[in-house]
Amino acid sequence: MFDRSANDKVAANEDEKALTRLLIAILKKETAEQAIHFSHEAIEMYGGSGYIEDFVLPRLLRDAQVLTVWEGTANILGLEVLRLMKKHRVHELFIKQMKWELTGLPEELRDLSERYWKDWKF
Ligand SMILES: Cc1cc2nc3c(=O)[nH]c(=O)nc-3n(C[C@H](O)[C@H](O)[C@H](O)COP(=O)(O)OP(=O)(O)OC[C@H]3O[C@@H](n4cnc5c(N)ncnc54)[C@H](O)[C@@H]3O)c2cc1C
Incomplete structure (x- = not known):
């Protein structure tokens, strides 16, 4: 559906374009929050080794924090969902x-x- 919506040659219909926008907003919000949750869980799973800066996990947690901010915070994605509900x-x-x-x-x-x-x- 994304391919059809993004590809000018094989045009998607208006419903597919609206649904694609909705799914992108939902997935972006959810995956960003889950990335923080799971990198946090991964640190706990490895115990002290997971916490220390020499290990890869603190970097993954720190990098995951930006995912909920850039390309749309949850509030901004929520506004997109409300817009799509009202208009489409x-x-x-x-x-x-x-x-x-x-x-x-x-x-x-x-x-x-x-x-x-x-x-x-x-
Ligand atoms: C490392 C990094 C790299 C970046 N790279 C790029 C880049 O390459 N290109 C680019 O264009 N931008 C880039 N950005 C900018 C990024 O997209 C913005 O930081 C992001 O869109 C949030 O906007 P803001 O910082 O102005 O925060 P704000 O918009 O001020 O948001 C602050 C808080 O207010 C809330 N909020 C804002 N407006 C509303 C509203 N209307 N209703 C309810 N709540 C609201 C937000 O949800 C958030 O919680 C980058 C940011 C970072 C951190």
């Missing part, structure tokens, strides 16, 4: 896409996903 009703596209993805689940998990989605009115 992208939340409805997202739910539709997620429902479609869930149809690919193995049979034994179908019941779980149907129970989860049954109250969504989109």
Whole structure:
């Protein structure tokens, strides 16, 4: 979907472009925060060796800190999500896409996903 949205020759439709923007905002926020969380966990896993500056992990944690700041903080990405919801009703596209993805689940998990989605009115 990103390739189609970014490639002028194979144009994506407006819904795909909006959904791509939404997914980028969500993924950027989530991966940035998780990078800090997991580099912190990695230091703890290695104990004292993980903490000392001679080891690679303090650098990874320090570098991960910038990920939540540059290219959009969580607040700024949140504003992008609100803009997309207002202008493109992208939340409805997202739910539709997620429902479609869930149809690919193995049979034994179908019941779980149907129970989860049954109250969504989109
Ligand atoms: C190491 C590094 C390299 C960089 N490289 C580049 C580069 O190559 N090119 C480039 O263009 N920029 C670069 N930047 C800049 C980076 O993109 C900005 O620092 C980032 O966008 C945050 O903007 P700001 O620093 O002005 O913080 P601010 O915008 O002042 O944000 C401070 C806080 O206020 C909040 N905030 C701001 N506006 C709102 C709002 N409207 N509503 C609610 N909350 C809000 C933010 O969420 C944040 O928590 C770099 C930054 C760093 C740290």
